[in-house]
Amino acid sequence: MSYSDKVIDHYNNPRNVGSLDKASHDVGTGLVGAPECGDVMKLQIKVNRETSVIEDAKFKTFGCGSAIASSSLATEWVKGKTVDEALAIKNMDIVKELSLPPVKIHCSVLAEDAIRAAIGDWKKKQGSGKPVAVEAK
């Protein structure tokens, strides 16, 4: 299988690799996938409580090149967005940006799941699952 240039670029130069303090009140952690399935993504966000803007994002991924690229891209995209804006990111946006072939679509789904899981974890920390700092729309 050949990879798109963007996948190769993210694989060779992954953005935002690392970990944030998962115990911190401002940090949301999403851990999705399973080792048996060959894909595990950990995506973390640090959210500004006042503005609900994602100020930092980090990831670590066990998976194929497309999985690494999808999660790397996800961290790039969520940074600077509000939590609600980040929730609007769809897996097909990632598929399009990275030109993922059909067999790799599940990697993008996992990345979307990771964003949602991280935001869900952060919201939970803000109190009983209610989006405290998110403006009601």
Next chain:
Amino acid sequence: MSTDVKVPQVAAQKHSSNHKGIKLPIYMDNHATTPMDPRVLEEMLPYFMEKFGNAASRNHSFGWVAEEGVETARERIAKLIGATTKEVIFTSGATESDNLAIKGVAEMYREKGNHIITAVTEHKAVLDTCKRLEKYGYRVTYLPVQKDGLVDLDDLKRAIDDKTILVTIMAANNEIGVLQPIAEIGKLCHERGVIFHTDATQAIGKIPLDVSKQNVDLASISAHKMYGPKGVGALYVRRKSPRVQISAIIDGGGHERGMRSGTLNVPSIVGLGKACAIAQEEMPQESCRLAGLRNRLRERITSRLDEVYLNGSMDHRLPGNLNISFAYVEGESLLMGINDIAVSSGSACTSATLEPSYVLKALGTGDDLAHSSIRFGIGRFNTEAEVDYVADRVVETVERLRELSPLYEMAKEGINLKDVKWAGE
């Protein structure tokens, strides 16, 4: 000879590198296929234009010359495996040989019984053939293998019943290189009056195989796994004690004593013969050299990386094979990182089915480690400098990917990954 086609030196390389004088990319996937030995090509060339005759033409010298080439090849193959020339049937390759052996016996001995025994780690050419026969009313037993990849002879003993007509167990596995106890299996089969077929694709030319001493009745052979051309192979069919008969799959002009019709692929058959002759001549030194390189590769990887696991027996293994799993690193991403080296992975991501290697699963290797496996196939044209380069690249890439791996991080934090409740996908 009057052809003036130039014989290339080993495989044509597109890229080049100045790294220790080695050429990139490095081919280390010799279980998938092997580059052709220049000596094989040289032997084949006259049979394309000058000696183009049909080996079945009995009335003129063109036919006789082609037939002579074919018969020399037959002798060389027979000599390599301890057979007689009349016991060698040419085919299009090992997949056809497996089909011919299994379906040929199934049809011929249908009145005697309908039971076939094989093993779960066989090549798909055997497994899928058996599966098809199940649709036609045959009963197939798929023997499990032990942790080291070997079939348990007691399991086999128990599986044979009075309806068993065929046992088909490979000589060497294509993924993990594990060697089955062919001689013992053959002896057991002969004691019970059961025909024994072995898919010897990966074994022939790499390790000594003697159909008489090892009680083999049918053996599948492929040329392109032993530095010969693609698209040609052979099937050994025993003629004496016991005489084995098979029904043909391909009917036609009655070539190959009715067992495989179709005009013989003379140049390729000549190539297969030459490949066998070279293998016979050089096997003692070559297997020793390859085992040395393989052990060097293993040593240079395992001495620098922790949590690297060998898949399959080390004692019963092809000399050029190394199959190892790098915990916490997914196989396809590892291949992507070492993209100047051609190897294979048992990862699901590298297969069309999205399932990790069924061979590794059969050993009891967890799916997680199956996803992390790499198969190195060291061959005739690999050098020590290449092995060292491959080891360096693998180590540096695994280290980089582990830094990227949440699993490695969790393991280092002391979390037992088996206890984690994964969300799944």
